[in-house]
Structures are given as structure tokens and as C-alpha cells.
Amino acid sequence: MSLMHAARLHEVGAPFQVDQIEIPQPGPRDVVVEVKACNVVPNLRNVITKYPDWFPFLPLPQLPAVYGLDAAGVVSQVGSQVRNVKVGDRVYVNPGRDSGDSHASRAGEPINDPAYTFQGYFGFGAGSREVFTDYPQGGFCQYMKAPANALVILPEEISFEQACRFGYLGTSYAGLKKTGVRAGTSVLIHGATGTLGLGAVLNALAMGATKVFAVARDRELLERVRQLAPRRVRVLSYGDQPVGTWVREHTAGRGADVFIDAIGPGAPSETSMAGIDALRRGGRMVNVGGMAEPLQVDMIRVMTFQISIIGSLWFSVGEGQDMAEMAAAGTLDLSVFDHEIYPLSQINEALDAVEKRRGGFTNVVIVPGS
Template sequence: MHSIGEPLQIDELPVPEPRPTDVVVEVKACGVVPNLGNVLNNIGKWFPHLALPELPAVFGLDASGVVSAVGSQVYGIEVGQRVYVNPARYCGGCRHCRTGDPISCDHYTFAGYFGFGSGSPRMFQDYPYGGLGEYLTAPQYALVTLPDEVSHETAARWGYLGTGYRALRRAGVGPQSTVLVNGASGTLGLGVVLFALALGARRIFGTGRDRDLLTKVEALAPGRVLTHSLDDEVGVADWVRSHTGGEGASVVIDALGPGAPQESMLDAFRAMARGGAHVDIGAVGGEVPVNLHEVMDRNQTLHGSLWFTTKDGQEMADLAETGAVDLSVLEHERFPLSQVNEALTVLKNRNGGFSNYVVVP
């Protein structure tokens, strides 16, 4: 990326060498997700609080590949291993990192994407390679080892899948849970449905607009997954309560993006049961009015959940290895690196969350 809003260009760079605790990964697939276009074209206007790397910069968030070189102080990772590279980078030395909360680190940065804190410019210098290239460097703490059951193309979706997985974990989803997924047919929401099934949720409610896509979502687990179009006359809250004896959903995961109307989020919020948890992962734009007195009186919680940890990512790989989660529903469409700009254009016609667009260097 040479300039915001302009097409990506192919540049020639030297193959990087690993520092002592880093590895070099030969990229086999890199995900192209809907938000990438927003970052490339609008990040300065839409999200001025986020940091961009100094341009020109190699972008690409979700990469999987094969380890091609390891640093002298790398343990447990060998050349030839298949891995997913979590793009999240953090310092490892601050109080947040030392106490096991690296996502709150002031250096927290997505390599190949954007950063969240004052330490992000330095992190971009230390890790300048995103996934839209043939090679990248990564710290050993960022690697998820992949079983044979997870293809590189599937692993290139790990970021969006992991965001949903972490949200479910934060809400304590298990066999006792009823889960409402707002935006269930989208790239984020579909992953929430898949992993809610894997974690044993007894009933999953999904919303969306495209009725054909919602039918495909219901087919993931007929009778256990129910869907509702946001265009229906009955509101989401009333619909969920009609299927839960008036109680509502114990967990609401909101996967609607910045362009979604606030009322859609609020209607899903109203579907939450007493003692329930609402987790936002889609970032509906603008200020959303919430009656905090009612939230307190109903003993509810409201979370914002960002990304996921390498621990979460390894748990997901383990669930896939055992067959607890079925990711075969993803429909991969592959593009060579030279067609990355075409891939971004095709996203507008995607088959909802079932489509998985990847660049294969």
C-alpha cells in the first residue's frame, strides 16, 4: 500500500531473516475480509484513533503457511510446520502483558493492518510484513500449529473465526446457553454460529436480511439453529422471547458492522435475558443509547471484545482436529497475489459468510 485509497501494488523485497525469538513463515494463504477495503480506503476518516504503518507498507491480516526459518532462541517450532500466524503483536514486558492480558498492551498492534496504542509505530517497524506477500516474520508466541484437518485456506479465516470464538468464551457459552447471533449470515456471525455449536449451546438464534443465506445457516443444525430476517414484521426481541418462554437469550453476540443501523443492535439487546451477557464484536458505528439502570437492575453485562489470543486460536485448531467444529461449509475462492485488487472488488458480491476469499502468493 503506497497511498490510502489507491490500489495495492506489487513490490520486490528481500526475503526476511528471523531475529532470535522470531520465525519466518512462507505464506500459503492470506484472508481477504470485508473490512480490508475499509482499512485501505477509509481508515483515516472512519477510525482516526487507529494507527497505520508508515507507507509504503505490506498489508494482509490473516496468514497461514509453513515455517521456513527459525531464530536461535525459538523453542517448540520447527522448519516445515504448518501454522496460522496471529497478527497481534504486543510488548511482553508491560504490566498488562505480565499479567496475561496482552490485548490491553499499549503496543497492541495488528501486523499488516493497524495499531491501537502509542507503541504501535515501533511495533510496525519491528514487524513490517503483512500476509499479502510471499514471506513474513512473526514472534514464536503468535503461532498456532495446524492439524491436517485445517487447510491453509480455512486457517486464513482464523481471525474472524477467532473473534467470534473469544466472544463466546467471554460470555461463558456452554450447554446451558441460548445464543442470539445478530448478523449470523455474515463473515463474523457465521463463525459465531459454528463455534457456538461446537461449545454445546443448546439453541442458537440468528438474524440477517438475506433469507436464502439464513436458510443455509439453519441447515447447519436443523432444529437447533433458528433464523429470523430483520425485514420481518416481528422484531428480533419478540421473536426470541416467543421461542424461550418469554425469557430471552442468555447470550447476545452482536456481529453487525459499522454500516448497520443502531436500532438492529438495540433490538437484539432487548432480546437478552435477565442475567444475560451482550458481547459486541462488529462495532456498530456511532453512539448507542443504553439504559444502564435497566442493565444494572436486570444483572446484565455489556462487553466489547477485541480479536483473540493465540491460546484461543490453538483451542479452535484442537476443536477442528477432533471434529467438534465443522468448517467444511466455507466456500474458498482463491486469487493469486497479482489479483489482490480484484479480490477486494469481488467481496461486494460474496455469498455471505460462507464465501472465503483468500490470496495465494
């Protein structure tokens, strides 16, 4: 029996412990990935410390559990029925798992599967518990098992540290795709200096948006966002002036084509409402941040202005491959991140570092083999 090191949570509220456990073996359509980098996502501490107050409809893995949402590494083993992925391939592991045989899965909408599950994080239905059993490892370990069809093949231009940000980048990319962002589009982004919001800025620029309106509170970080593309990005510290007035000043009075709401739970609903009010007729709003307060939406205005309000969860493997190709071509700039790298033995220090980060430019990474 071959063993590996894994950081496991044994008890809610307790620190992670580094244990020795068995290296997983692949099923016929699986691979085993040697993890080279795993992102420490900002929401992780909420997930692991608030049970049973965590959302009851979002199941958690059984303890002791190996967490770690966003992993990148090298394929070390392939199952007997894996035809195209090869040992040695550099990959990002999309952690989204579906049952494979639900109505949503058969319809080509795996993210809408009632048992959809984030491997190494949390699930979305009762069936998630079985998925956790099938794929028990997140990325906080040396080796993890995953389906071969979950892999994004990474070009050499993308480092493992950059690739393990694909979760947040992909969430914003999928949301932007739902709105039809293209050349000539104007995009308003709330929470633009955060992990999700910065990803939305980077992807909007990569997809050809010619006007990006970035809204947040931290002026220093907003200036850094503006410098990403000074001719295309305009910034506003929330509260300096009404968002709708500001956006219309720069769009000949029309309003924004797209509004990406990347603010999370705890933000006031009026922030989201201000973004909706800044949309042009026919504009589209996408929520990727999970703002938790109820919205007091004027449905007559939504109807007569043909405003679309869309929820967007995660992203497909194909969308991840899109981002990999954009990054390799240089249109999606992944060089902007400030990587803070920790070995597996310092997983608890890495969790603390996430809470002290300066916005979305900071990228806290676990490197299990270091």
C-alpha cells in the same frame, strides 16, 4: 540477498503493486513463515482508502506497506532461541502484537497493551508504529516474520484456506467464551450471515449451545445457516417480527442467555438495542462487530435485570489453538466455506471480489506462491 514477491500499497487510494523485496530474517525468538494462504478481510478496503479519515487513534503502517491480516503457511526458518517450533510446521499466524513489557503484557493481558497492533493491518496506539517497524510484513507476500509465540499449530485436518479465516472465527470465539457459552445455552446472533456472524454460529454450535437464534436480512443465506444444524438453529429475517418476542417464544418466555452483536459500522443502533432487549435476566451481550452509533441504554434496566454489556477485541493464540483442536475433532465445522482463490498478482481483483461476496460463506484468499 534473497528476494520475494510482495503486494505493497504505495499510495492511499492507489491499487496494490507487486514488488520484489528482501526476504525477512528471524530474530532470536522469531520465525519466518512461507505464506500459503492469506485471507482478504472485508474491512480492508475501508482501512486502505479512508486515511486520513480512518480512526485517528488507530495508526496505520508507513507506506509502502505489506498488508494482509490473516496468514497461514509453513515455517521456513526459526530463530536461535526458538526451542519447540520446527521448520516444516503448519501454522496460522495470529497477527496480534504487543510491546511485551507494558503493564498489560506483564499482567497476561497482551490485547489490552496500549501498543497492541495487528501486523499487516492497523494498530491501537502510538507505540504501534514501532511494532510495525519490528514486524513489517502482513500476509500479502511469500514470506513473513513473526514471533514464535504468535503461532497456532495446525493439524493436518485444517487446510491453509480454512486456517486463514481464523481471525474472524477467533474474534467470535473469544466473545462467546467471555459469556460462558456451554451445553444448554441459548445464543442470539445479529448479523448471522456475515463473516463475523457466521463464525459466531459455527463456534456456538461447537461449544455446545443448544439453541442458536440467527438474525439477518438475507432469507436465502439465513436458510443456509439454518441447515448447519436444523434442530438447534432458528432463523429470523430482521423486521419480520420483534426480535425479543421471537426469542421468548422459543425460550419459555425467558429470553436468550447470550447476545452476540456482529453487525458493523453503518448499522442502526436500534438493531443492537433489540438484541439487548431479547436477553433474559442475567443475560450477557458481547459486541464484536463494532456498531458505531451511540446506544441509548436504559441503565436502570441493565442494573435491575443484571444485564452485562461487554466489548471483545480479537483473540489469544491459546484461543486459536482451541479452535484448531475443535476443527480437528470435527466439532467446529470449517467445511462450509466457499473459497475464492487468487494469486498475489491479482490482489486488486481479490479486493473487488470481497465487495461482491455473498455473505460469510464466501472466503476470498490470496495464495502468494501460486
